[in-house]
Amino acid sequence: MTVSPKSAASAAGKEGGGIEIIAHPLVQHKLSWLRDRTLPRADFRKVVRELSLLLAYEATRDLPLRPQELVMPDGTHLQVEQLEGRSLCVIPILRAGLGLLEGMLDLVPSACVGHVGVQRDHDTLEARVYYFNVPAHLAERRCVVLDPMLATGHSALAVLDRLKKAGAQKIVFVCLVAAPEGVHALREAHPDVRIITSALDEGLDRRGYIVPGLGDAGDRLFGT
Ligand SMILES: O=P(O)(O)OC[C@H]1O[C@H](OP(=O)(O)OP(=O)(O)O)[C@H](O)[C@@H]1O
Ligand SMILES: O=c1cc[nH]c(=O)[nH]1
Numbered sequence: 610m611t612v613s614p615k616s617a618a619s620a621a622g623k624e625g626g627g628i629e630i631i632a633h634p635l636v637q638h639k640l641s642w643l644r645d646r647t648l649p650r651a652d653f654r655k656v657v658r659e660l661s662l663l664l665a666y667e668a669t670r671d672l673p674l675r676p677q678e679l680v681m682p683d684g685t686h687l688q689v690e691q692l693e694g695r696s697l698c699v700i701p702i703l704r705a706g707l708g709l710l711e712g713m714l715d716l717v718p719s720a721c722v723g724h725v726g727v728q729r730d731h732d733t734l735e736a737r738v739y740y741f742n743v744p745a746h747l748a749e750r751r752c753v754v755l756d757p758m759l760a761t762g763h764s765a766l767a768v769l770d771r772l773k774k775a776g777a778q779k780i781v782f783v784c785l786v787a788a789p790e791g792v793h794a795l796r797e798a799h800p801d802v803r804i805i806t807s808a809l810d811e812g813l814d815r816r817g818y819i820v821p822g823l824g825d826a827g828d829r830l831f832g833t
């Protein structure tokens with residue numbers, strides 16, 4: 610059976626209901642490789658990392674700048690713009706979110722990293738937070754939450770709830786593939802959170818996996 614993800618051409622680049630689908634040809638090309646079940650693990654990891662760098666660029670496009678004066682090599686003073694405020698906080702959702710971390714740090718090396726461990730119950734599809742460790746001063750930081758897959762949205766919701774309780778105010782959620790069900794759940798509960806993705810797929814199967822999706826992203830990244 611052939612399934613055409615509506616993400617690739619038709620939905621790419623459109624912003625609907627607060628979701629930003631990145632239409633950049635490099636993003637769409639790399640995502641297409643991840644759909645191929647024969648892609649070896651090392652390549653899967655590498656492409657996920659490359660995609661995260663491209664999506665990081667989008668996630669940071671509205672970071673605030675402040676004027677700063679510096680001295681040029683010839684001694685003249687120049688007014689420039691530099692990032693304002695505390696460094697950004699990147700929060701991968703364990704495990705699969707770890708696959709997106711390095712690309713994000715390639716672009717923003719000074720970022721702090723918080724870790725949130727979430728396990729989705731295979732039967733109920735409910736999410737359980739088993740680890741939560743985030744930097745101080747979250748209220749003053751842009752928080753970028755990473756998870757390749759937004760399926761039912763239960764895992765993302767659990768993380769966003771905990772982050773907001775810990776003080777986070779400005780949050781961006783970055784994923785590779787989103788299902789409409791997960792997007793809807795996030796928009797309802799957290800309309801202030803930007804969702805950035807490379808694809809909005811058709812829906813979920815009976816096991817809560819995204820169709821067409823990528824399969825189990827964590828298993829493909831880590832070989833379990
Ligand atoms: O939107 P949801 O329905 O909650 O599903 C998405 C979650 O499921 C996967 O994680 P999983 O629980 O399989 O853990 P893993 O990262 O360890 O593979 C994925 O990485 C998301 O975190
Ligand atoms: O499609 C899905 C859904 C949840 N987790 C995954 O890894 N893939």
Ligand SMILES: [Mg+2]
Nearest residue numbers: 825826827828
């Ligand atoms: Mg998994």
